[in-house]
Amino acid sequence: MYKILLSLFIGAMLNAELINGVGVVVKGEPITLYDIKEEMKISRLDAQSATDSLIRKKLEEAEIEERKISVTSSEVYDDIKKTAMTNKMSIDELYEAVRNSNGLTSTEFKAKTKEKLLSQKLYSAIAYSSIDTPSEDELKEYYELHKDEFLRPSAFDVTIYSSKNRNALEKKTTIPMFHSDEIKMDEQILEYGRISPELSRLLENTQLNTFTPVVSEPNGMFVSFYLKEVKVPSSVEYEGVKNQIMNLIMSQKREQVLSDHFARLRNSADIKIIREL
Template identity: 70%
Template sequence: MYKIFVFLFFSTFLSAELINGVSVVVKGEPITLYDIKEEMSILNVDAAQATDILIRKKLEEAEINERKISVSSSEVYDDIKKIASMNKMSIDEFYDVVRNSNGLTSTELKEKTKEKLLSQKLYASIAYSSLDVPGEEEIKEYYELHKEQFMHPSAFDVVIYSSQNRDALQKKRTTPLYHSDEIRIDEQTLPYDRLPPELLQMLKNTKEKSFTPIFQDTNALYTSFYLKEIQSSKETSYESVKEQIINMIMSQKREQVLGDYFARLRNNADIQIIREVKE
C-alpha cells in the first residue's frame, strides 16, 4: 500500500511539473515555456512572435508526417555538395565556413538542410500549380529597390599575425601591446573580389578594430587577421546577382503560399493556449 501511495504521489507530481512547463498544445504536441524562451533568445523576438513561429513549426511537422514526406541522408549530402560547389569550395571548406560564420557544426548544418528540404517538399505537395519564374522587368525592379542588399566592401585593410606558437598568438589577440619574436606581422589591403570564400566570409563576420578567430593557413602557421578598416562599399552588377534575385523572389512567393495555407490550417487546428510567457 505504501509503495502504491509513493508511486501515485510521484506520478501526480511529475504530471503537474509537465503541465506547468507547457505553454501551448498543437494537435496534441506540447510547446513548453522553455521552447518559447529559447526561440526568443535565438531569433531576438518577443514572446508572441516566438510562439507563432513554434506553432507554425508544429503544424508543418504534423503536415509532413500526415503526408509521409521524408528526406534521405543522400539528399541532404547532395544539397550541401551543390551549395559548396556553387561557392567553389570543397565540402570540408564549406563546413569550415559555416562553422566560422554561424557557429554550426556539420551535424547541425545537415539537420538544418534536412529541415529546408522537407519544407521544399511540403511546399511542392501543398501548391496546386507551379509558380511563374519572374520576368526580366520584375527582376530588375527588385534589384533597383533593394540595391543596398547587393553592396559589398571594395577591400579590407588588415594586419596579419602568424606564428608556429598558438599560445603566443592568442596572447597577442587578448593583449594587443604584447610583443613576441615568434609572431610575424604583415600589413595588407585585401581586395574583396580576390579573396577565397572562406576568408571572405570570416572577414565579413569580423568587426572593425578586432581580430578574426585563429586558424591555420596553407603553410600550417597559426594565423589571425586584425581588421583595421573596411574600405567603402561597392555596388554589385545586376548580371552577377540576377540568379540570386530570382531565387529570392521565388522564395518569397513560396513563403506567401505556405503562409496563407498554414494561416487557414491554424484557424481550424486543435490549438490550446495553456499559459503565456511573461517577458
C-alpha cells in the first residue's frame, strides 16, 4: 500500500512539473508551458503564436521597467469609469459583465486595465516620435482604394424595449414571445448622425432580427434594441471620413514601428527556448 501511494505521489509531482515546466526564458524571466496553454485558450492562438505573444509581453515588461513607466491607481480607476460610461453601465455593472464574459474578478480586471495602460504609455514613448503625419495625397489615395470600408449606415429601423425590471427585459431578449406589462415597446428609425457613437457601434455590431444586449439608462431604465433593418447609403464623401482615414493610417504606421522595434529587441535579447508544447 505504501509503495502504491508513493508511486501516485511521484506521478503527481512529475505531472505538476510538466504542466508548470519552463518553456521559454526571456531576459531571465520564465514563460511556463502552463502560461502558453492559457494564452492559447484565452487568445485562441496556436502554440507558436501564443509563445510569440508571451515573448513580446515579456519584452514589453522589461522595456517598461527600463523606461520607468508607471500607472497610478487613479489612472486605472478613471479608465474603468470611462469604459463603464461608454457602455452606459455603472462600475459594478461593468465588473459583473466582465466576470460573466471573461471570468475575471474585479481585482483581475483592474490588473488587466493597468497592463493595458502601461502598454499604451510604452507604445506612445516608442512610436509617436517616429511617425510622420500622412500628407493630403496619401489620405486621398487611401480613400480612393478603400471607399467601401467607410460606408456607414444612414439609419437603423428598430423596436426599442424598455423597462425598470432588468430581469423581465433580459427574459424578453431571450424569449421574444414573452410578454410583460412592465416592458414598453416603441418603433423608431434612428438616424446615424443623431445618435451617440456608442449606440451606433452597438447597433452596427448587432445582427439583423436580433436584440442588442440590455443596457442601463441614466434615468434608471433598462433598454434593448431589436434591429429590423439597416439603411446604408451608396457612397460616402472624402471630407466626412478624412479624420478617420488619418487615424487608420497613423495606427498602421504606429503598429509597424512597434513591430519593428520589438523584432529588433527580440533579435538582440537573451531568449532561451527550453521546451516546446
